[in-house]
Amino acid sequence: MNNCIRGFAVLAAALAMGACSTMSSISSKQPGTVMSIQDKKFDLPVQQNLKGTSFGNYEFKAVGADAPPFYGVLPMKFKGGHLAVDIILFAPAAFFNLREAFPFYEIDVKDGVIRYKMKATDVWTEYKPKPEESARAQNYFNARAK
DSSP states (O other): OHHHHHHHHHHHHHHHHHTOEEEEEEEESSTTOEEEETTEEEESSEEEEEEOBSSOOOEEEEEOTTSOOEEEEOOEEEOHHHHHHHHHHOGGGGGTOSEEEOSEEEEETTTTEEEEESSTTSOOEEEOOOHHHHHHHHHHHHHHHO
């Protein structure tokens, strides 16, 4: 009986870790930027809840006034501590929670750059999506439009 309770507790903890999400602030250098992340479309700046994932990505499309659409994949933070816990307690949980969104993103449609950071006081890290990431995101949104 004690092992059964412990097994359920481990399973519940693993599922809770798998359901983790991050509230991300997404802003833009260009006023009037509209951003789509998967099925959601919103004006920037915005607070957006993004779930953790291990293998999925957040494809995005950002549209500003004076630039062509900017396509890419949001950079994600790897959570090595979760990998260790998942291996020890419940290995299948690794399929759900090894990467999380950063709390802060800034989209620069004009320069085709996304900036991200963990804390408001941190310095921005710049990331320019690879051509294959941009192409994958563009294909994703073109397929959704049909």
